Amino acid sequence: MVSTPVPALDNSGRQYLPNFDTATPSPNQYLLPLTARNNEHDHLEIGGCDVATLVEQFGSPLYILDEETLRTACRQYRDAFSKYYPGESLVIYASKAWNCLAVCAVVASEGLGLDVVSGGELYTALQAGVPADTIYLHGNNKSVEELALAVSAGCTIVVDNWHELQNLVAIAADSETSETSETAAAQPIRILLRLTPGIECHTHEYIRTGHLDSKFGFDPEQLDEVFAYVSQQPALLCVGLHAHIGSQIFELQAHQDLTGVMVQWLAKATQYGLPISELDIGGGLGIRYTESDDPPSIDEWVKVVCEGIIRACEQQGVALPRLISEPGRSLIGPACVTAYRMGGQKTVPGIRTYVTVDGGMSDNPRPITYQSVYRALVANKLSAPLTESVAIAGKHCESGDIVIKQAQIPATQPGDVLVVMGTGAYNYSMSSNYNRLPRPAAVLVNQGDASLILQRETVEDLTRQDRLPERLIRRDA
Numbered sequence: 240m241v242s243t244p245v246p247a248l249d250n251s252g253r254q255y256l257p258n259f260d261t262a263t264p265s266p267n268q269y270l271l272p273l274t275a276r277n278n279e280h281d282h283l284e285i286g287g288c289d290v291a292t293l294v295e296q297f298g299s300p301l302y303i304l305d306e307e308t309l310r311t312a313c314r315q316y317r318d319a320f321s322k323y324y325p326g327e328s329l330v331i332y333a334s335k336a337w338n339c340l341a342v343c344a345v346v347a348s349e350g351l352g353l354d355v356v357s358g359g360e361l362y363t364a365l366q367a368g369v370p371a372d373t374i375y376l377h378g379n380n381k382s383v384e385e386l387a388l389a390v391s392a393g394c395t396i397v398v399d400n401w402h403e404l405q406n407l408v409a410i411a412a413d414s415e416t417s418e419t420s421e422t423a424a425a426q427p428i429r430i431l432l433r434l435t436p437g438i439e440c441h442t443h444e445y446i447r448t449g450h451l452d453s454k455f456g457f458d459p460e461q462l463d464e465v466f467a468y469v470s471q472q473p474a475l476l477c478v479g480l481h482a483h484i485g486s487q488i489f490e491l492q493a494h495q496d497l498t499g500v501m502v503q504w505l506a507k508a509t510q511y512g513l514p515i516s517e518l519d520i521g522g523g524l525g526i527r528y529t530e531s532d533d534p535p536s537i538d539e540w541v542k543v544v545c546e547g548i549i550r551a552c553e554q555q556g557v558a559l560p561r562l563i564s565e566p567g568r569s570l571i572g573p574a575c576v577t578a579y580r581m582g583g584q585k586t587v588p589g590i591r592t593y594v595t596v597d598g599g600m601s602d603n604p605r606p607i608t609y610q611s612v613y614r615a616l617v618a619n620k621l622s623a624p625l626t627e628s629v630a631i632a633g634k635h636c637e638s639g640d641i642v643i644k645q646a647q648i649p650a651t652q653p654g655d656v657l658v659v660m661g662t663g664a665y666n667y668s669m670s671s672n673y674n675r676l677p678r679p680a681a682v683l684v685n686q687g688d689a690s691l692i693l694q695r696e697t698v699e700d701l702t703r704q705d706r707l708p709e710r711l712i713r714r715d716a
């Protein structure tokens with residue numbers, strides 16, 4: 240029997256996954272991965288795999304990552320830049336959204352570069368085989384070790400502040416005097432300068448970075464000083480400028496404004512003789528977490544950015560830069576769901592019913608951190624009528640550990656499989672072992688194949704780094 244699109248209805252009566260009305264559905268506009276289907280058992284199927292069967296096989300909670308959705312989003316970014324931008328462009332995946340070997344490898348195989356923000360993310364990217372010349376190291380307090388690793392690998396450094404500029408000059412001087420690294424010394428360090436554009440956008444305060452009162456980047460007031468300093472440093476090759484205004488943004492205006500501001504900076508840099516040929520406009524395109532979210536498509540976002548840069552370059556009389564963008568959430572967010580086993584229920588008469596799941600704030604800290612709202616469905620009862628209005632409670636010892644405050648689900652029983660949608664971005668990467676819960680496994684699904692990409696942590700993993708001082712060992716035990 241042929242599987243059909245998921246018919247589950249949301250509160251407003253619209254389908255979670257409409258029959259696509261376009262040949263190129265933009266994944267960030269859908270709640271479920273593009274391959275989601277209702278199969279012959281009335282079960283949710285993703286990447287050709289029955290979700291309930293995956294849970295039987297790999298346990299729960301389980302991150303289920305759909306390769307086709309991730310690859311489609313990568314290609315849509317790349318194709319849109321080729322369509323709208325006559326100059327050179329590069330899309331780099333902001334891997335803080337989800338960094339692990341398999342994700343880095345998939346994204347790199349689509350021709351994207353990588354944005355990393357720590358030695359750990361950088362190490363993982365290199366281990367995954369991502370070419371170093373497509374890796375950009377970010378961070379507002381990079382250690383000397385992190386900088387040295389990135390420099391020796393041949394990555395580009397996105398410099399955030401004065402302290403870091405000085406550290407880089409010192410690293411270059413060190414390598415010049417060291418006999419072992421003559422080649423590193425011979426080549427100046429490739430850098431971009433991160434600036435704070437002073438652009439406000441409507442998103443949660445914690446995920447806003449472009450306003451002037453921000454810990455990230457140089458203040459634009461210091462632009463002349465920074466350009467003058469950098470132009471005097473033969474060890475530094477300043478090839479570009481960077482800005483990022485925030486995350487989960489739906490308005491196109493903010494990014495359009497950013498293009499104008501950045502091209503003004505670019506024009507100024509040329510006065511200092513800096514060889515600036517790259518503008519990195521950051522990431523930020525939002526995704527649909529609920530039926531009321533209405534983000535622009537990847538194509539629309541790229542179009543606005545490209546047109547803004549082209550127009551501003553014409554006005555300022557500067558050549559088109561190599562245009563870099565750094566999407567994270569809109570690439571990986573919609574490609575993943577989290578599957579949980581449902582546990583017991585508690586009804587507080589006249590108030591609400593709590594239905595528990597076997598995970599919560601340790602595998603998805605976003606609801607408790609940002610009051611993020613998610614939608615869920617029951618994977619093994621896909622067409623059952625949504626008769627219950629319940630709270631989905633996590634299993635952590637914390638009252639605020641509520642995955643979804645108000646979910647519309649069918650009547651369920653313990654053991655049913657609840658799927659929370661849109662969990663690819665900043666869920667695994669912000670996961671923790673709170674209450675000593677082992678982190679979940681993750682599988683990459685594609686055309687009926689499910690490959691383990693993150694092994695489930697075990698209780699042994701939890702005590703692996705523990706050390707028991709000799710004097711605390713119980714001899715009588």
Ligand code: LLP
Pocket residue numbers: 333335336354377446448483485486487521522523524565566567568569605609664665669
């Ligand atoms: N570039 C830079 C410099 C960034 O700081 C970020 C995200 C991105 C790119 C990617 O932005 P995206 O396309 O994913 O919006 N943990 C928060 C999000 C923090 C975003 C941090 N920076 C959350 O769960 O919503």
